[in-house]
Amino acid sequence: MRIAVDMDEVMADALGEHLLRYNRLFGANLQREALIGFHLVDVIPEEHFRAAIELVHAEDFFADLEVMPGAREVLQRLNAEHEIFITTAAMEVPNSFAAKYKWLQRHFDFISPLNYVFCGAKHIISADYLIDDNPKHFKKFSGEGILFDAPRNQHVIGYRRVKNWHEVEQIFSPGKVDPIRA
Amino acid sequence: MRIAVDMDEVMADALGEHLLRYNRLFGANLQREALIGFHLVDVIPEEHFRAAIELVHAEDFFADLEVMPGAREVLQRLNAEHEIFITTAAMEVPNSFAAKYKWLQRHFDFISPLNYVFCGAKHIISADYLIDDNPKHFKKFSGEGILFDAPRNQHVIGYRRVKNWHEVEQIFSPGKVDPIRA
Incomplete structure (x- = not known):
């Protein structure tokens, strides 16, 4: 089975880092829960827009991201049975290439760089499958899109939804032990 | 029709730049004709290997490449009728990302960055089609591989071969005018 996996919000906690940097910059206290059904720019004052977007374009933004809970352990096990590709929409933030590459090598060293895809x-x-938090990528995708739960996609229907990496493992290796408590 | 197009040796004259830099560095006069059936490292002294490979890893290497004759004109016309993606094996030279991105924007501004794919x-x-000078990419590819003529692939058989961009246009828009002489 060939499984394509998105990076931001699926393997890497980009939203967490964005909130951290936004709150630090503006002395705010915006939490993940405020973003149910929304993008960050939907819930902040208009005069913060430009600075909030620029945060993501900082060269070190993608270097600092936390790994999503269970992502490493589950992907390591799935990688033994399936063909795993990392497919990340990097073209919207071209200066993220180097940081994303290094981040993948640091945290997911068991996946070959030949299986990284930086695309649009x-x-x-x-x-066969694409695990992604953004359902726009499923529309013309030839395999099955699996929606990884994220605040902004709460209202999306029509796709199989996984709440975390434990649920991902249940789909592809249903007999395996719980990756979170293992 | 969706057509994937390789960059190096198909859109961009990477071999020409490599020979230029190699000859300049070693005061040599190695020509394209000496590479029929070979890679550069097959025909140079062993003590030059490391330096010759490092040339490609220079940050400005991919920024300086010449556009292959006819590539821009033909791709511009094909882009009006077909879905064109640029698929380049960038993962072997990670510090090529930025230069490749800028090169594509400068020379092929009519193709959206959303249609760039940096992969392994x-x-x-x-x-439906992949136009590439390296037949290794055709083996597990689900569409048809079209081999773009290059010195090192002269002995490869088993694929449709195109000698230049004029022949590419003949395949996909057979009624169109000659792209080189137009």
């Missing part, structure tokens, strides 16, 4: 539109991906 | 293994690409 993801219907160019040929895989 | 290309069987992850879902397209």
Whole structure:
């Protein structure tokens, strides 16, 4: 089975880092829960827009991201049975390339760089499954899109939804032990 | 039709730049004709290997490449009728990302960055055709591989071969005018 996996909000906690940097910059206390159904820019004052977007374009932004709970352990096990590709929409933030590459090597050293795909539109991906938090990538995708739970996609229906990496493992290796408590 | 197009040796004259830099560095006069059936490292003294490979890893290497004759004109016309993706094996030279991105924007501004794919293994690409000078990418590719003529692939058989961008246009828009003489 070939499984394509998105990075931000699936393997890497980009939203957490964005909130951290936003709150630090503006002395705010915006929490993940305030973003149910929304993007960050939907819930902040308009005069913060530009600075909030620039935070993501900082060269070190993608270097500092936390690994999503269970992502490393589950992907390591799935990688033994399946063909795993990392498919990340990097073209919208071109100066993220180097940091994303290094981050993947640091945290997911068991996946070959030959299996990294930095792209824009993801219907160019040929895989049986695509695990992504952004349902726009599923529309023209030829395999099955699996929606990884994130605040902004709470109202999205029509796709199989996984709440965390434990649920991902249940789909692809249903007999395996709980990756979180293992 | 979705057509995936390789960069080096297909859109960009990477071999020409490599020979130029190699000859300048070693006061040599190695020509393209000496490479029929070979890689550069097959025909140079062993003590030059490391320096010759390092040339490609220079940050400005991919910024300076010449556009292959006819590539821009033909791709511009094909882009009006087909879905064109640029699929380049960038993961072997990670510090090429930024230069490749800028080069594409400068010379092929009519192709959206959302249609760039920086990858390693290309069987992850879902397209009807892949135009590439390296036949290794065709083996597990689900569409048809079209071999773009290059010195090192002269002995390769088993794939449709195109000698230049004029022949590419003949395949996809057979009624169109000659791209080189137009």
